[in-house]
Amino acid sequence: MPLFRNAQFEISIAKPSGLPPPNGAEIAFAGRSNAGKSSAINTLAGHVRLAYVSKTPGRTQLLNFFRLNCGALLVDLPGYGYAAVPEKIRRQWAGLIESYLKQRESLIGLVLIMDTRHPLTELDRQMIDWFAPSGKPIHVLLTKSDKLTRGPANATLLAVRKELSSRYGDQVSVQLFSSLKKQGVEEVERVVAGWLGATGADAAQTRESSAT
Template identity: 60%
Template sequence: MPLFQNASFLTTVANLRDLPADAVYEVAFAGRSNAGKSSAINTLAGRVRLAYVSKTPGRTQHLNYFTLAPGKYFVDLPGYGFAKAPEDIRRQWEGLIGPYLSKHSPLAGLVVIMDCRRPFTDLDRNLIAWFRPSGRPIHILLSKADKLSRQEQTKVLRGVESEIAGWGEGQYSVQLFSSLKKTGVEEAESVLARWLDIPLTTKAKAADTGKKMPPDQGSPGAKQP
């Protein structure tokens, strides 16, 4: 069973003053529109429609909070790269996301979702370059890995590993992920559980310690912090 199977929607936040007051640890999910961010959250929670999956870029306009345990949350951030979004909505996103990512103390780390066929767009790099000075960890999910062959997956993974190796000291990690095939779930759980101080399941513990998993339960590889 998924580690975060008890996740439930809590609230939508449009203003920083409305952030949950009881927050102890939060993990934020960011990604270019249509990179598979909502699908990744749904997959990690073992749910179909916990996070709204839209075909319209920029549909998520606020911070959506999902409760995992008392004081512990997933936070779904607005997608970026939404060229058709009205300017007033753009300003709202910028005014909300920037202060949240830079000043919100319960934020334990940032998960960046990238389509494995198009990793590290300029928007991805801009977000990461802006967030890294916070000193908080970053975990990259290379989504839609099922769209590539095994050889192509390995090539993309190695390329991203090489890029983040050049970032210097810090807690940076990357893995392949597929919401369709449900691959990479245990690897992601092992990272996020540490950030959130949530006990790992047996499968996630195996992934975290590098034990060999059955062929249908792991991704081709992952670099962990």
């Protein structure tokens, strides 16, 4: 069964103090408002409205946890960068996101959503800079790739890969993704399954070391 299929909503969190005790590996999904994050999550889950899709950016105001069949959790973070949201709320969201990304021990990797037509905004770079010091992997989805023809889309992919590789090495991977055409789903699943496999191997090694 596909990794994200049949994900089930578990809990929503408004403040860092409300985070539940760790109970499984967590994969965070983040992205600039209107970059296509909710659509990407719905496409991966095979669900029309698992993550709420709105024509008004900035509607996701909480950390939303979804349980996967494998026991891991998909964590949908608030979209960032929407100017019409009051400054106080933007600061609250930023604090919630930063606290979660920097302090959550059960978080094993970040899937970062960027619009293929407008990648690597200042806020995207800030998000990477928040998370990169953890040493955990980041996978960038260049969404809405169907809005570009193949040549420009591939050129954007190569340019983003080159820049991020020069700064972060193999910690960051990048791919094209289209919710409309359901393209790129298998690649995301393969990457995240690799994270989960590595985490499982590390945990097993830790248990073996403790027993000797």
